[in-house]
Amino acid sequence: MIKFSNVSKRYPGGQEALRNVSFAIGAGELVFLTGRSGAGKSTLFKLIPAIERPTSGSVVVNGQNVSAIKPAAVPILRRNLGLVFQDQKLLYDRSVIDNVLLPLAFSGFAPKEAARRARAALDKVGLLSREKANPIQLSGGEQQRVAIARAVANRPAILIADEPTANLDADSAAAIIAIFVSFQQVGVTVLIATHDMALIERSGGRVLRLEAGELVAGGDPQ
Amino acid sequence: MNAWFSQHVQAFKGALRKLAAQRASSLLNVLVIGIALALPAGGYVILGNLQGIAARFSLEPxxxxxxxxxxxxxxxxxxxxxxxxxxxxxxxxxxxxxxxxxxxxxxxxxxxxxxxxxxxxxxxxxxxxxxxxxxxxxxxxxxxxxxxxxxxxxxxxSAWARRLSALIGVGRLGIALLAALLAAGLVAVTFNTIRLQVLTQREEIEVARLLGATDGFIRRPFYYLGAIQGLAGGMVGLAVLAGSLALLNQGIRTLAETYGSSFHLTFLAPGDALAVALFASLLGWLGAYLSVSVYLRGMGPR
The missing domain is CATH 3.30.70.3040 (Alpha-Beta Plaits)
Incomplete structure (x- = not known):
């Protein structure tokens, strides 16, 4: 589903965030991406939805070469990915359900079908009872669950998350990871960037380990 | 009802919501546009009426x-x-x-x-x-x-009729210039309104892009906003003009009666009035288009 081949990323200014990274993730896999802060996890995360482009090498997502994608094709690529950001990126000027409806609005669903899917997604993360609330009224863990609901409302085949448990207590973090695992169990490919080793050990997925921009464990050599 | 249509309906509703959310400034904008339009439209009406007088006399030598x-x-x-x-x-x-x-x-x-x-x-x-x-x-x-x-x-x-006709020609040119200047002003007003809107919605736009919104989806509500504001301004302009003509005509009728004439200023023909409203709407759309193009380019991930 996701394949990195000899991917390097150098930001303007000379800093090399990723160096010659190669790995492949198959359909339905649960993979953790770990490493210290600054090891390149966020950069790798951003290459998949074409928020950043690799300096060299290729990134293939769902059979599509994302590293050479045309700007006009980017929205379609992103709709087929579920993205969960470290800072959630919720909109605080609208209710929980309206946040979840946002990606459905531009995917061409009729309003009724969109509302149905948004409720189903909120139900999966256990927040259906809070659909009318403003995200600001929710706890950090609940906000992260809203972000997950928004990511999966389109029913993407791939779900990727960047430090989804970064600012959460241990219980909330475990609940979040459990939600991701439940999606993997119904066939979704899940990639989670995190530095929380305790969580990873309990969940038992494959682990990719980045150190200073290089993949040191978990990658399969090409 | 297909997806394309329902997206347009959503964009239209979104634009109305934004207008309603900032009632005071929307109202002021509409008023500014209306008054700016009423000036050249009024000049056009008066010239048209004068020309009506001139046309009663043969302009052939x-x-x-x-x-x-x-x-x-x-x-x-x-x-x-x-x-x-x-x-x-x-x-x-x-x-x-x-x-x-x-x-x-x-x-x-x-x-x-x-x-x-x-x-x-x-x-x-x-x-x-x-x-x-x-x-x-x-x-x-x-x-x-x-x-x-x-x-x-x-x-x-026919000498005086020809002079009047030439004078009307000059007046017409003056009004065309005035109209062009005020049209540019109208585009500028809309440009600025939409600029502020884009900046207030910066976060929403960035999130929508990250989640896979197309450029068209992001731009559409702003286009509607500009066009609706322009249309409303156009209608206000026509109302201002109609009100002014009604006031002027009270005086003109009295004056004309002393000459035994029933002359009075007539309002724009329905087609012309419609054209004014649509033109205002088009200018609003243009202002929105320019603004969105400029301010989205420098914003967020592509």
């Missing part, structure tokens, strides 16, 4: 040749022959003095004056329509005809 009161029939016949054979004349019509009097009686306000006279003061006349000649030659021709025997007076009738 025309000469009236009045005979001396005591001219003999022989002089008259000679003159007629001379005029009809002149290659510069397009048409020559003889107006006997009785016919002229009868025609004059039909003119508003004059009938009473004529009734007071005990004899016809008018001379026989020839009304001549000329082939197209330059205005300076018209004067020369008038002088030439004035020297013929039996001719009392020659008048170049």
């Amino acid at each position: 025309q000469l009236s040749v009045f005979l001396e009161p005591g001219a003999r029939p022989a002089d008259r016949d000679g003159l007629e022959k001379r005029l009809r054979n002149d290659p510069r004349m397009a048409a020559v019509r003889f107006v006997p003095r009785d016919e002229a009097l009868a025609e004059l009686r039909k003119t508003e306000g004059i009938a009473e004056v004529i009734a007071a006279l005990n004899q016809n003061p008018l001379p026989d006349a020839f009304v001549i329509r000329l082939k197209d000649i330059p205005p300076d030659q018209l004067e020369a021709l008038a002088a030439e005809l004035g020297r013929l025997p039996g001719v009392g007076h020659v008048q170049a009738d």
